Every structure is written in C-alpha cells, then in structure tokens.
Amino acid sequence: MAEASDQATTLCSHCDRDIPSSNIDLHYAHCSRNLEKCKVCSDMVPKKYAEEHFLSTHAPVSCSLCSRSMDREVLAVHKGENCPQRIVTCDYCEFPLPAVDLFEHQEVCGNRTELCNLCNKYIRLRERSNHESICNGVQNIPPEPFRSTGETERGRRPQRRQPAGFSTKSLIFTIAITGLAVVLGSLLFQSKHENSPMH
CATH class of the missing domain: 3.30.40 (Herpes Virus-1)
Structure with missing residues (x-):
C-alpha cells in the first residue's frame, strides 16, 4: 500500500x-x-x-536576399524555391542571375539562333531540344512541287539555269546601254563628217 x-x-x-x-x-x-x-x-x-x-x-526573420520578413520555419524553403532574388541559371546560356529577371532574360536569350550541325539550319535556342529530337540531318532543301502519279522523271524537262550573277534585268540594261552607245556614236560620226574641210 x-x-x-x-x-x-x-x-x-x-x-x-x-x-x-x-x-x-x-x-x-x-x-x-x-x-x-x-x-x-x-x-x-x-x-x-x-x-x-x-x-x-520563433521570432520572424528577414531574408538576407530580399529582406522580406517571415517565420523562421519557412526561411530555408523561401530562399531555395521562392525568393525572387535567389540566384538561378538561364536554361539556354547557363548565365546566373536573380530569379526575378529570369523570364525577361530567357525571352531574349531563347530567341538567339545556333547552327544545327546535322542539317545546317539555324535553330532558335528555345526550339533546340525539340529540333534535336526530330532532326534527321537532311539539308535544308525546299520541297518539290506536287506531281501527278503519271509523270515520270524521264518525261520532265530540266529547267535551264542562268549563269551565276546574270538576270533578265541586267540583260535589258546591257542592251539599252549598247543601243544608246550606237546611237551616240552614229551622231558623233555624222557630226564629224559634216564638219570635215573636204566637203
């Protein structure tokens, strides 16, 4: 007891x-x-x-990056995931910058282009990963016009190619200059012939 x-x-x-x-x-x-x-x-x-x-x-603490006051228990999560001044890296150039500036930076940075080594096309950085997954290395060749199924390669006429650097405009210009030179030369010759002391 x-x-x-x-x-x-x-x-x-x-x-x-x-x-x-x-x-x-x-x-x-x-x-x-x-x-x-x-x-x-x-x-x-x-x-x-x-x-x-x-x-x-228990007292509220200030974030050393953005000076915002908060409970001590959430400070670590805030600094690691939510603070607008935490340092993050750009997805395209890996440049470190404050999270608050990331969106604007990536809008510009993602529109830069780089040459694809497989197909020799310039690709926007924001489209690079998608392009790399579908790129088959084919050069940038314009699509052929639609042909009927009855048309054969033998029946097609090859298009006549003009010499490099030669165009219809330059041909017309050359003819016009030549014609003008002939007319001026003729007038000059006639004028000299009329002023000759022999006549």
Whole structure:
C-alpha cells in the first residue's frame, strides 16, 4: 500500500506535467517562480531566457536576399524555391542571375539562333531540344512541287539555269546601254563628217 501511494502523481497546474504527489508542493513553488510556458511551442523555458528563446526559435526573420520578413520555419524553403532574388541559371546560356529577371532574360536569350550541325539550319535556342529530337540531318532543301502519279522523271524537262550573277534585268540594261552607245556614236560620226574641210 505504501509503494502504491508513492507512485501516485498529481498534474502541475503551471507546467501540465505529472509530478509525484509527494513532491507536488515543492515542484509547484519552483516551477511557478522560475519557468514560463512558451506561447508558440508550449515548451517550459526559464523565465530569464524566455525572450531569448522566442527570438532564437520563433521570432520572424528577414531574408538576407530580399529582406522580406517571415517565420523562421519557412526561411530555408523561401530562399531555395521562392525568393525572387535567389540566384538561378538561364536554361539556354547557363548565365546566373536573380530569379526575378529570369523570364525577361530567357525571352531574349531563347530567341538567339545556333547552327544545327546535322542539317545546317539555324535553330532558335528555345526550339533546340525539340529540333534535336526530330532532326534527321537532311539539308535544308525546299520541297518539290506536287506531281501527278503519271509523270515520270524521264518525261520532265530540266529547267535551264542562268549563269551565276546574270538576270533578265541586267540583260535589258546591257542592251539599252549598247543601243544608246550606237546611237551616240552614229551622231558623233555624222557630226564629224559634216564638219570635215573636204566637203
């Protein structure tokens, strides 16, 4: 019976802990005088360290990158995933820059072009990964015009190709200049012939 009464406990009204009944008065006197319950986490902390406990554990903190104030518990996630000033890298050039500037940078950077080594076409950087997955290395050749199924290669006439650097406009210009030179030469010759002292 004596052992059973020694094991009896009483709930301390200050710290809400079960205390052996034989010690409850002494415990309560010490507990209520020296300890304080944290309003945030309900831990019992020494009264003289209560403010320090709050500041070091629960007080809002400022992000060192963007100066925004937040709960300490979310600071690491904020800095790693949400802070607009966290450093990220461009998907196209791998340049490090603040996350807040990334969209505008990638709009410009993604429109730059690079030569595809397989098909020799210039491809926008934003389309590069998609292009590489479908590129078969065929040169950039314009599609042939539609032919009926009855037409054969033998029956087609090859188109006459003009010499490089030669066009219809340059041909007409050359004829016009030549004609003008002939007319001027003829007039000049006639004028000299009329002014000749022999006549």
